[in-house]
Amino acid sequence: MKKILFVASEGVPFIKTGGLADVVGSLPKCIDKEYFDVRVILPKYTCMKQEMKDKLSYVTHFYMDFHWKNEYVGVLYAEVDGVKYYFIDNEMFFNGFKPYSDNALFEIEKFAFFSKAALSILPVIDFRPDVIHCHDWQTGLIPVYLKERFQGSDFYRGIKSVMTIHNLKFQGKWGIREVQDITGLPDYYFTADKLEAYKDANLLKGGIVFADAITTVSATYAEEIKTAFYGEGLDGLLRARSKDLRGIVNGIDTDVFNPETDKNIEFNYNAMNFRKEKIRNKRALQAELGLEQDDKKFMIGIVSRLTDQKGFDLISYVMDELCQSNVQIVVLGTGEERYENMFRHFDWKYNNKVSANIYYSDALSHKIYAASDAFLMPSLFEPCGLSQLMSLRYGTVPIVRETGGLKDTVEPYNEYESTGTGFSFTNYNAHEMLGTIYYAEKIYYEKKREWNKIVDRAMAADFSWNVSAKKYQEMYDWLIG
CATH class of the missing domain: 3.40.50.2000 (Glycogen Phosphorylase B;)
Incomplete structure (x- = not known):
């Protein structure tokens, strides 16, 4: 022994x-x-x-x-x-x-x-x-x-x-x-x-x-x-x-992060029935956070420490532009004051589109993983990152920068070969990130079957311990x- x-x-x-x-x-x-x-x-x-x-x-x-x-x-x-x-x-x-x-x-x-x-x-x-x-x-x-x-x-x-x-x-x-x-x-x-x-x-x-x-x-x-x-x-x-x-x-602990048994989310689902069941979590979260109730809105989740390392300078740079498109953004976390206030400002400015939750709640984090269509994580550096693994597990498609563990765990979508579990961009650049979000949004709205196949592959990925x-x-x- x-x-x-x-x-x-x-x-x-x-x-x-x-x-x-x-x-x-x-x-x-x-x-x-x-x-x-x-x-x-x-x-x-x-x-x-x-x-x-x-x-x-x-x-x-x-x-x-x-x-x-x-x-x-x-x-x-x-x-x-x-x-x-x-x-x-x-x-x-x-x-x-x-x-x-x-x-x-x-x-x-x-x-x-x-x-x-x-x-x-x-x-x-x-x-x-x-x-x-x-x-x-x-x-x-x-x-x-x-x-x-x-x-x-x-x-x-x-x-x-x-x-x-x-x-x-x-x-x-x-x-x-x-x-x-x-x-x-x-x-x-x-x-x-x-x-x-x-x-x-x-x-x-x-x-x-x-x-x-x-x-x-x-x-x-x-x-x-x-x-x-x-x-x-x-x-x-x-x-x-x-x-x-x-x-x-x-x-990640696949017992704790399991959409089929998770006690924190309103509607449990799995890889077989997510097409019907996952959307019910989105409706519940929209109602809970006072967002416009619309099944079709592309919902982007962010659960993070609000710091430079996590790429929030990129997000703040293009946030106004991003809010012009057909999206909802749900944020949970605390950190540097300027980013806390930036999200509060956009929550005030685009109240039915942006929900800024500047505190930490384990239960709400699970609801965001379950309800969102995509999960945004544009880190400057990321030794491993766990949030993208959790979002994959919940069939929420990660949009990440290709660095550290994000590069190792999220396979970028390839529309010609129909492969990949998420979307990624290479350079630490706000407009490159924005272009990648728009691309993901386009697939979501215009190629729903392709999007669902990305979710299939995401939920099948094994990141258990x-x-x-x-x-x-x-x-x-x-x-x-």
């Missing part, structure tokens, strides 16, 4: 701020239990929902030498969906109303503590993993500590580590003096070939340098991050380690040898 340990700063169903939590919650469930014993370590945040806290049971506690003092390390345990979870408890680091604070130095101290504690509890819980699978900069110190502090003991010797980059933009950077003081790592580690980057200490860089393998969340993004444009200053290092870098696209889990298993096997 091969032993795999996931360490991450968040994971469904316990705590979630983004897609990372979906991966950490879903992937361990799909790894083959016959060959792999998979466990997960998370922080015990005080902001976790009470029903989740009630599942935890106390295991033990001890004191660990960290940042010139003895810090309390509590260990709790829960089992959910057949996966064993351990939680590291320390109220000084993990209290607060949300998992992350805006104080960057405190975040670095907190996750340096978490990384060291995650390694320190292993003998205590009597679990010696063959591979530790680390996620994002918050766990970047684990591969470093594994090679430095813990190599001296037989228990840790030979444990392999994997670093998964979910979004290269976030790296955990601060001044070398402070980071050295917090981590207790010697000078030797703060050189340009290790943790130092542009005169700062960089925790993600440490993880990439010292991990035995590196993955990211789509094959295209794995290529893109080796270039200066997408590489966020680490492209040289990623090129140097390219033989150890692979891209494995994320999956099982496909990705097999690729991770191959990598674990390769690492363990």
Whole structure:
């Protein structure tokens, strides 16, 4: 039995701020239990929902030498969906109303503590993993500590580590003096070939340098991050380690996102009956949001963080023009104030065409996936993206820019061969995006049978976690040898 340990700063169903939590919650469930014993370590945040806290049971506690003092390390345990979870408890680091604070130095101290504690509890819980699978900069110190502090003991010797980059933009950077003081790592580690980057200490860089393998969340993004444009200053290092870098696209939880059983939507449907049933969700959403009730209106859904990364500068540039055509646009999400206000403005200006919902609601997101005809996602960069996978599952045709995971998961429609699951454009250009939306609209209105065939293919695409889990298993096997 091969032993795999996931360490991450968040994971469904316990705590979630983004897609990372979906991966950490879903992937361990799909790894083959016959060959792999998979466990997960998370922080015990005080902001976790009470029903989740009630599942935890106390295991033990001890004191660990960290940042010139003895810090309390509590260990709790829960089992959910057949996966064993351990939680590291320390109220000084993990209290607060949300998992992350805006104080960057405190975040670095907190996750340096978490990384060291995650390694320190292993003998205590009597679990010696063959591979530790680390996620994002918050766990970047684990591969470093594994090679430095813990190599001296037989228990840790030979444990392999994997670093998964979910979004290269976030790296955990601060001044070398402070980071050295917090981590207790010697000078030797703060050189340009290790943790130092542009005169700062960089925790993600440490993880990439010292991990035995590196993955990211789509094959295209794995290529893109080796270039200066997408590489966020680490492209040289990623090129140097390219033989150890692979891209494995994320999956979605096909039980949660299933139009046939989804409790959040008014009318359930499947690939056989969507032609009759899907439209009823559109009517229900038009009524709920006060949009003009018209079956034939081309409804475009957007569920997203409203940030530059997601391509909202393109949308704002052509929004007036887009609203002149026969469309309805339904937006859900929060983010940068200028984009929140931009959508509020267009909701006011084109009230029966645009519905701006500037908050987040899980239930409404499902309704938008089910009701819309198309889903717009013109990202500047997109490591993997999950929204396009959800929209495919609901037979809502994605319109995307060809970058990262969007390029890997949405096959562009080809009218001559009658292939494809969505529409895409190449350049980060507002009018190229607009032209692609118009093209999709034209197919929708003028070639309804072709449109329905696109939906057929979209709903048949398999982006369940099982496909990705097999690729991770191959990598674990390769690492363990």
